[in-house]
Amino acid sequence: MKKNLLLFFMTGVIFQGVFAQHHLHASGNPPKLPVEISVFTFSHSLFKSYPFSLGNEGALQFVTGNGASFSGETKKGKLHGGWQSSYANGQLLDQGNLVKGVPDGEWKVWNAAGQLIALRTYNADLFQRVKREVELNHPKNYSYALTARYKKEGRDAVKFLQAGSSFIQQRALRTNDIAELVETNSSDPAHYHPVFNDCLHHGLYMNYFDNGIVKDSGYYKEGLRDGLWIHRTADGMWKGTYKNGIRYNEWKLYNTAGKLSLIIFYNKQGKETGRKKMGLS
Template sequence: MKRIHHMIPCLLLGVMLLAGKADLYSQMAIDVEHNSWHPITKMRDSGKLKKGIPDGEWKGWYANGSQRYLRTYSHDKYERLRQEVKKHPRFIFIPLAIEAKNDRRKLDLATNANYSIASAPFEKCLHDGLYINYSEDGMMLDSGYYKYGLREGHWEEWNSTEQTRLSGAYRHGRKTGSWTATDKTGKTRSILQYNRKGELVHQKFYE
């Protein structure tokens, strides 16, 4: 009988140690550094996954080694957004969550991995921070910031077909105020005016 009583604490300790290891392995499995490569050991993309959701800065490269993109994600804000969507409308304050109450497709699009990166190594994400795309020859295609999944503040967008660069501001994912289109020499080609709904209301062209 005494031998059994002595064995019980040892068994409990063993279970606790095994549980601790299980938690450690679980943590290692869900919080990982992701890296992938092009052939001949050139890096293709790199970033951190937290519970399967990208978190922090991610970078991607073309096969020639030049940078392809920079993304900034937030796992915590992704979870906060998901929880806020479930609340009563009067207690929702995140713009994307407000829009999702009226049209769930907007939330699904904004958090879809394919909207962010083609063939992404994750299914869901939330942009929050600096966002940049580059062409294969190193030219910046667009750059700006996201906040809770929507474009916010100053942005630059390059239209390579028309050889013009657009610059202006976003508010809650919609273009707002004055946007200026300049050619590759820096000369102003047009000024576009948007209202608070993101609708183009006026455009002036220059020779």
């Protein structure tokens, strides 16, 4: 019975993520906050266990069956230090730095043609501090907006500390084999899976189309979207502001010709309060 319930839960989470992905493009609304899709394993704890079994110390280098390769450093069984992987043609696939398995600083992802398709900025020290505060769950003594959201939303807020909210996959990949992960990424970079489970965004975040045009652009503050963001969709370009990861105030849609066509108004709770369609000349 427990196995059946777990299977049902896993299936439901995957379906929910896939549906949300398609809904983003079909609706005329700004893209929703990322839906967490577990990359490696499901866990009953708030935070996932480290996904890989690695040697305690030293360099890590390997060439996969399809010619992709990767290199990194390990410390106490976790990736620690510089990491990079490459396609079979030698082009970089991803590159970044990790501290005890958690990404720190800029993390970049390229396609096989060498076009940058994703840039993230992480902070490993902030991740540990926010994690401790969330786990402590003190009723009054807390410092981070993400902790406040956890108090209201529970586990739904923990997704902002997980890799599934950083790189949204339309299909889940469950493996503890780092070579299999890199091989899969090199075969299908559009559904990229990073080599970490846990992360905290703090700084610039960008997605690119294959032609180099920016798809999403904005900043995170302590794990949540903050300030002015731009999202490009099939409808045109959305421009608006996030506060504590929630859309608020005016969000404007510019059509493919660059003309303002719609304004949506949000309150401080992120709820839509009205719309204004603009006359097009």
